Amino acid sequence: MRYLPKSPVDREEMLAEIGVASIDDLFSTIPAEFQLKRDLAVPRQHGESEILDRFREFAENNAVGYSSFLGAGVYRHYRPVIIDSLVQRGEFLTSYTPYQPEISQGTLQAMFEFQTMICELTGMEIANASMYDGSTGAAEAIMMAVRVTGRDGAVIARTVHPEYREVIATYAQHQEIPTVEVGYSANGRVDVAALDAAITKDTACVLIQSPNFFGTVEDVAAIAEIAHAKGALLIVSIAEAVSLGIVRPPAEADIVSLEAQSYGVAVGYGGPYCGVIACKEKFLRQMPGRLIGETKDKDGKRGFVLTLSTREQHIRREKATSNICTNQALVAMMTTIFLSVYGKQGMKELAEQNLAKAAYLKSVLGASAGAKVLFDGAPRFHEFVLQLPKSAEETNAALLGDKIIGGLPLAKWYPELGPNASLWCATELTTRKQMDAVAAALAGKKA
């Protein structure tokens, strides 16, 4: 087996040095009745070229050569090629969690830079070194708010990504965190009056998403005021991190839970992505996950270490702030490289291009016969809900013939919008040609 660096002679000599006759002697503590005496029924050993062939075949059975208007929490942005050349350096790829700081400064310094940029982008004071993803990050943020406030309820906007809400429900069910959902108003923003009414003296936090699931930017400052007036924390979840180049950061929030997939991470059929929690410094001790801090060695040289680990499971065990251990470090590294490539000017320009593309898509689709853009009364980033004359499923099935993947049908999660509503997205990678083509296809003619 090509990954194993031993010759048959090595094995024999090593067994002799150990003082056993055969390898099976080393497995003698496994009762005989449970020893597997046959080959595992898994595919036979493949040569490297065969492995590539096998996966190329898998890849060809996916959507290759389609133009796609899907977003909904996962966004296709351009990934500068240096991301993959850098993260495939073995020193980053094949290192462990930086528990030995003297030989882990590369990862540690990069994660300190990550934390710094996440703070800047979100308007928060501190950020951790990543969570699994945006959905689990949002759930952990709620648990954190419960610890901070000593209260136990959460008020959640229905415009938070439906799958995030499902994950939150799973996490909350055994922690006695009652959750209440509040709807949206005609402009797609959270129904502020309903929100206000839903917050009680037992509410630990309000969770909103901005831009929300419909692509609409929420009035974070106004919602913060309502939450704070009743002593609840405001958590803002951000599923489209590129929006932060042009959308005001949710600085009035207490905790921000960000999904950073948009920063140079492939859509990759759902993961791995990069969640991260950022918050006000006063909540530091309740923060889950790993934190990197700056310090000095005995010669006064700057260095970085994992710090405040007394919050974590390997020290606190059942009293820890979370059970999280492994995080998404290499993916956080990708986002760090992405952010350094775009930087101060590029993040803004990139976000502006996304705004422009979505505005164009909205104008051409909104103009097609019988189509209507919903929730048009509030600012949005690069997604919108379109009401079409036929069911979204039917429309999409027809579009597949033109090698187009249409917007995401919403009836499954928002039945009140009817079967004809779907969520459309354009990013800087969506071309005018693709947008004109889908508009033409909806109008029943070829572009």
Next chain:
Amino acid sequence: MAVEKFVGTPKKATTHTNQNEDLMFEKSSPGKKAYRLAQLDVPAVDSVALLGDSVRTDLGVMPELSEIEIIRHFTRLSTWNYAIDLGMYPLGSCTMKYNPRVNEAVARLEGIAEAHPYQPESLSQGCLGIMQTLSDALIEITGMDAITLQPAAGAHGEFTGILLVRAYHESKGNPRKKILIPDSAHGTNPATAAVCGYEVANLKSNAQGMVDVAELERMVDEDTAALMLTNPSTIGVFESDIHKIADILHAKGALLYMDGANMNALVGKTRPGDFGVDVMHLNLHKTFSTPHGGGGPGSGPVACKKILEPFLPTPIVVTKADGKLGLEYNRPQTVGRVRMFYGNFGMFVRALAYILANGPDGLRQTTEDAVLNANYIRAKLEGTFDLPYKTQSLHEVVFSDKLQAKNGVKTGDMGKRLIDYGFHAYTVSFPLVVQGAMMIEPTESESREELDLLIDALKQIAREAEENPELVQTSPHTTRVQRLDETTAARKPILRWKAPAAPEPVLVDTAAKEW
């Protein structure tokens, strides 16, 4: 003719930035760029008009750098890391094995890397096929009946597994109250039990570091939901009484959860499903070679017996009537979703590539080599270091610093000193049941030559501990930074860079020195 004398810089060669790379913010200067967007092919928009009050005006300390500077920045940082690619990483319980590069290649194939999780099932047959093929292989390897790939890491798998346990008991009318956890367990186990709303009952190990079966029998009652057991245990020993343990639990209606962190000792040699385990997680980033990447991403599939299958998170991959693969969401007894979409899919691709590269013969040989390596280290170092438990080791061996601690040299010191010899430290002070633990897991990826280097280094360090304890206590001596002040880091946390409040005076050494 007077020759002009060459005037060098006053800096010493050792101050070159490749040894002292600044933070990217300190290297930034206004107007530099590392990007060029595609030409905009639609009308530009006025962001202020579109966003109104919600428009952003400033991006603060975000850096401005050129591409070559970014390449050098991260490349320089990378050279400050130790890595499997550089040498042996004997971290016990972490399974730091070789991360094959073909895994990376296949994960980046366009049709795989660019697949959107909401694209139609008819256009996702490849991704679903990967999930199905991997699931089948993992079910066979573990001897279980069903699996979910959704959990994002080992601890997330534990969470999912204990949710299944809870849902199972609830379906019988009583969720029960407590989870039994041996004192040798990973910290994630008790943390997980707490997140799932259970009390933790601590199960003391016996003199051999194993589950004390009599004590277990005494503790298990109708309030016990499950035992969370790592097998082989964190001291690298197979629980030979495993079936008896399972029987004791099952007799009281409790379940056996296995933490699969140490599955690298078992693949192809025995199957948890055969020895009584009801539910377990796997760490694809340990046993199945997906890269640790400096702390993640991981992937923590959970395999279970039939009795727990109805409770698995949604969706699961199924074969539909027409023979195509699909995602099944309609599962009334599900515990719900534990993560959006389907899990860390990119890790499934890599793990499957690893299984294909090995086949049944390679998987078994891998396990045998991992166990051979650990036992070789044990045989060579027993006597040099105290071996608290004499039971037969599988994939890892746990020594203690008892012999060296007499001279004031602790496990942490010797771990640091190992760095000077070109290795990563072993796992220090874990498991907690061993005072001064030194936990060594070589994995199958080490040649005999590399093992001998490690053995020599540790013997040398033991000698230093006798002859020159201070040398060990103050190590490492060869790294870019010395031991760092972790106390101040925690007491006065600096968790982000901040721009200096006022421009710092620029110190220019006008009297350039001559070489």
